Amino acid sequence: MNQKIKVAQFGLGPIGRSCLNLLAQRPAFEIVGGIDIDPALAGKPVAEICNLPEIEAGVVYPSFDAMYEEVQPDVVLHTAGSRAAVSFAQCRPILEKGLTVVSSCEELLYPAYRAPEETKEYDELCRSTGARILGTGVNPGFVLDxxxxxxxxxxxxxxxxxxxxxxxxxxxxxxxxxxxxxxxxxxxxxxxxxxxxxxxxxxxxxxxxxxxxxxxxxxxxxxxxxxxxxxxxxxxxxxxxxxxxxxxxxxxxxxxxxxxxxxxxxxxxxxxxxxxxxxxxxxxxxxxxxxxxxxVFGDSATVAAVINAVPRVLAARPGVLLMTDIPLAAGASHTSPLLAA
Amino acid sequence: MNQKIKVAQFGLGPIGRSCLNLLAQRPAFEIVGGIDIDPALAGKPVAEICNLPEIEAGVVYPSFDAMYEEVQPDVVLHTAGSRAAVSFAQCRPILEKGLTVVSSCEELLYPAYRAPEETKEYDELCRSTGARILGTGVNPGFVLDxxxxxxxxxxxxxxxxxxxxxxxxxxxxxxxxxxxxxxxxxxxxxxxxxxxxxxxxxxxxxxxxxxxxxxxxxxxxxxxxxxxxxxxxxxxxxxxxxxxxxxxxxxxxxxxxxxxxxxxxxxxxxxxxxxxxxxxxxxxxxxxxxxxxxxVFGDSATVAAVINAVPRVLAARPGVLLMTDIPLAAGASHTSPLLAA
The missing domain is CATH 3.30.360 (Dihydrodipicolinate Reductase; domain 2)
Incomplete structure (x- = not known):
């Protein structure tokens, strides 16, 4: 069995597109679609928007719920904001389905600071559904923490x-x-x-x-x-x-x-x-x-940090997670935790 | 509740004694005794042998089984050799009781290389009893891995x-x-x-x-x-x-x-x-x-690496573990995972 990790990309700005490009190079991942509120993108093939090589990467949906009716990812990469409370709210439908979110949202690195109530609430939600959410990147997320x-x-x-x-x-x-x-x-x-x-x-x-x-x-x-x-x-x-x-x-x-x-x-x-x-x-x-x-060069490394964390987060306990809750994320991993499961 | 992590020290050579000295400085730990095959040490107070300040640290037992009849640690620090197969065998009685071992044994950093059969066998043993065993240190264990x-x-x-x-x-x-x-x-x-x-x-x-x-x-x-x-x-x-x-x-x-x-x-x-x-x-x-x-200065850092890993290993899944299987071990942690359990 050679099961890939099914990934959806939430937010198709520059960081999100860069995520998709790196995902497309990693055989462990299968891109199943994008999510963006921009009406001009709705329904378009993700591969076309991101100038990806000729791969099947699904289409852009206006919301996670709209996507979920047609295709079910294992993981959603979230690159759509810096505020913890806003990011939690955006990810609620994903977490309610028990899925895993890895986000570049800066405040999610330690969400209990700006969003203590939400952190508690979403941690309980995650534990009840089996979901996980983690914020990471290069800065914050690596060099100074x-x-x-x-x-x-x-x-x-x-x-x-x-x-x-x-x-x-x-x-x-x-x-x-x-x-x-x-x-x-x-x-x-x-x-x-x-x-x-x-x-x-x-x-x-x-x-x-x-x-x-x-x-x-x-x-x-x-x-x-x-x-x-x-x-x-x-x-x-x-x-x-x-x-x-x-x-x-x-x-x-x-x-x-x-x-x-x-x-x-x-x-x-x-x-x-x-x-x-x-x-x-x-x-x-x-x-x-x-x-x-x-x-460490920020732009390309941030995207790498988000994607490298995915296998570790998928294997972790449910909850609102911190980088210090998961094992070291290694670069360029060719292995899928789903293979081992 | 303020439950400390009960630690026994297996091997009372220079590294083992240095472990005990650092453990004595960490309020999260309680030293419950030592294990050493040297007959000259049997029955002596650990605190006396290690020139520890006036603390209760148990006595030296000639074997783990002898200790276990009188006192039951949560974790055993193993500093009694470099060979994976020998270290596994030394730790068998500990792992059979479902306890956790953190070792400075160099080959245990990646035991599947020199002891592939034993690694499989002890991994199964650990999973069946709830035990864990990890090898770490500074080199190997940190700077070059x-x-x-x-x-x-x-x-x-x-x-x-x-x-x-x-x-x-x-x-x-x-x-x-x-x-x-x-x-x-x-x-x-x-x-x-x-x-x-x-x-x-x-x-x-x-x-x-x-x-x-x-x-x-x-x-x-x-x-x-x-x-x-x-x-x-x-x-x-x-x-x-x-x-x-x-x-x-x-x-x-x-x-x-x-x-x-x-x-x-x-x-x-x-x-x-x-x-x-x-x-x-x-x-x-x-x-x-x-x-x-x-x-990174080897002698003192090796001891720190072993002790810093303890809370992370205690919270990890049972098995033969690698440093890349556990979250980052932080120095000088004042928290005990037993408190959170």
């Missing part, structure tokens, strides 16, 4: 976790260059941040996932954002930024425990960034310091 | 995994300095290696754990060892090594798949090593390169 937790695994004691990510946004997609404030007056970008309309989503969630794994109760959780200011004129494929204007963001989350144990995460995403990298330093016994040259 | 697998989690494709560890053995324990051939004639050390009496244990197991996680079928698995030759006179607390004699080892394991995917792991452990570090490079999309300055 899962990787630090992984490194603590060889420590006798840990009293501090320090993470740093520097991303050169010059060659990233237009929406990302926009998100980081490219070309705005610094005060304009600060105002957007204060209104909750700018910045990297899911950053506090990264910190709280680390705290959760270490069993730490954090106090004084703070998050700040400052614009990075262009020190030379910058021109990308999407933006022209004059000296003195915003060319990116510098965002920091921090918290300490009552004992003084600290978690500090520092993110710079800006145009023409020097020395992009990811770094994790543990104040620990033994001390651990990891440096990832160049940093 | 679990960490590379963790890093593949954000990759769309992986075609090569390259790991390198350089350890400065000058400040390590006497047995380790001896194990790496310190002071031997190079040909003498090569002869020991050829007789299977020297070298780092569990190295092929590291490679095979990575292959297992990636779903790769490896061919041409080879392992080589060459002495590192002292280029100056070296004096440690335990050895004096003249120029031209062996001051350590350089060990390499390699294998490729039929498609040409490669895993190469390279280990140098020698006296006065320059630039000790751990490094992992993935040939992958996106590319990933991680550098751990100084490297």
């Amino acid at each position: 899962v990787l630090p937790v992984c490194l603590t695994g060889v420590c006798r004691t840990v009293t501090g976790v320090y993470g740093e990510r520097v991303v050169n946004a010059s060659y990233r997609r237009q929406p990302l260059q926009k998100k980081i404030g490219s070309g705005l007056q610094p005060d304009e970008f600060r105002a957007l941040w204060n209104e909750g309309r700018a910045g990297h989503a899911g950053f506090k969630e990264s910190l709280l996932l680390i705290a959760h794994a270490l069993g730490w109760k954090m106090e004084n959780l703070t998050e700040t954002l400052e614009p990075m200011i262009a020190d030379h004129d910058i021109k990308t494929a999407h933006f022209e930024v004059a000296t003195g204007l915003t060319c990116g963001l510098h965002q920091i989350v921090k918290a300490e425990t009552a004992e003084g144990y600290a978690i500090h995460l520092d993110l710079k995403m800006y145009l023409d960034a020097l020395d992009p990298h990811d770094a994790v330093r543990l104040e620990s016994d033994p001390p651990v310091e990891a440096y990832l040259k160049g940093g | 679990v960490l590379p697998v963790c890093l593949t989690g954000v990759c769309r494709t992986v075609t090569g995994v390259y790991g390198e560890r350089v350890v400065n053995a000058s400040y390590r324990r006497q047995p380790l300095q001896k194990k790496i051939g310190s002071g031997l004639q190079p040909d003498e050390f090569r002869a020991l290696w050829n007789e299977g009496r020297a070298g780092h244990a569990g190295f092929k197991e590291s490679l095979l754990l990575i292959a297992h996680a990636l779903g790769w079928k490896m061919e041409n698995l080879t392992e080589t060892l060459e002495p590192m030759i002292a280029d100056h006179d070296i004096k440690t607390a335990h050895f004096e090594v003249a120029t031209g004699l062996t001051c350590g080892l350089h060990q390499i394991v390699k294998a490729e798949t039929a498609e040409g995917y490669a895993i190469h792991l390279d280990l140098k452990m020698y006296l006065d090593a320059l630039d000790p570090h751990d490094a992992v490079r993935l040939e992958s999309d996106p590319p990933v390169e991680a550098y751990l300055k100084g490297g």
Whole structure:
């Protein structure tokens, strides 16, 4: 028996289409259709929309329920938003059927923070139907949360976790260059941040996932954002930024425990960034310091993180799951847990 | 309810005693006794043998069965050998009682390689009694296997995994300095290696754990060892090594798949090593390169890896388990899975 994992894609924006392209390359998966509220997409073949090679990948449905009448996936990949409460609600019909959702929703990395009531409610729903839902990605989802937790695994004691990510946004997609404030007056970008309309989503969630794994109760959780200011004129494929204007963001989350144990995460995403990298330093016994040259490239890695998690989530207990609840997701796995079942 | 995890220590050598010292610092654990075949230790208080602070830690029993008549642990930490088949046999009475074993036995990292029949047999035993057994550590167990697998989690494709560890053995324990051939004639050390009496244990197991996680079928698995030759006179607390004699080892394991995917792991452990570090490079999309300055210090980290895995193993399904079967072990966890049960 050679049963593939049947996958549906919820959300056909750039990340969703990128998911479909990677799924199409993995023999363990069979794409059974897409879900998107855009009426212009309804009924169209997924393969056509995504410029997939000549494969059978189903059509686009306006809702999960409409899809489920015709085709039943094992897993739904959800790439349709950043807010935990909204994502939970979007996934309700899927979870009611007892299916598994892996989502790129940033707040789902640690949903109990922004949506504590919903997390409890959906965890009960999942346990009653056999469903699972997990949020993952690269940031949040790997470099500033899962990787630090992984490194603590060889420590006798840990009293501090320090993470740093520097991303050169010059060659990233237009929406990302926009998100980081490219070309705005610094005060304009600060105002957007204060209104909750700018910045990297899911950053506090990264910190709280680390705290959760270490069993730490954090106090004084703070998050700040400052614009990075262009020190030379910058021109990308999407933006022209004059000296003195915003060319990116510098965002920091921090918290300490009552004992003084600290978690500090520092993110710079800006145009023409020097020395992009990811770094994790543990104040620990033994001390651990990891440096990832160049940093993990976000766009393609996020999609990989979502898809690589699928076999592990399918094999996990039902519930609202965290990355620290499932075994390590390995890249390029050719095996299907359904084969072993 | 505040139930602690009851732990017994099997093997009271240096690693076992170091385990007990770390356990004594962790409020989630209660030490209930030790097991060692050394008749000189039988009946002695564990706390006294290990110079533990004034805690109740039970006594030393000559066998698990003798202990079990008086006290029943939840978990046994096994630090009494490197061979999978021997370790399985030593742990049989524990597994027959349905208990959980976490071992530093190098070959248990991937026991199906050296002990395929026993792995099957003990997996069936564990499933029938509810027991679990896992092998872990730092090397093998983390830097050249679990960490590379963790890093593949954000990759769309992986075609090569390259790991390198350089350890400065000058400040390590006497047995380790001896194990790496310190002071031997190079040909003498090569002869020991050829007789299977020297070298780092569990190295092929590291490679095979990575292959297992990636779903790769490896061919041409080879392992080589060459002495590192002292280029100056070296004096440690335990050895004096003249120029031209062996001051350590350089060990390499390699294998490729039929498609040409490669895993190469390279280990140098020698006296006065320059630039000790751990490094992992993935040939992958996106590319990933991680550098751990100084490297993860082996002695204390091995003990931490064993103990940090305990809560995750206790919560896992019964069976012979691999590090890629359990969620990430976090350091310094204050929580007990028994509390949640």
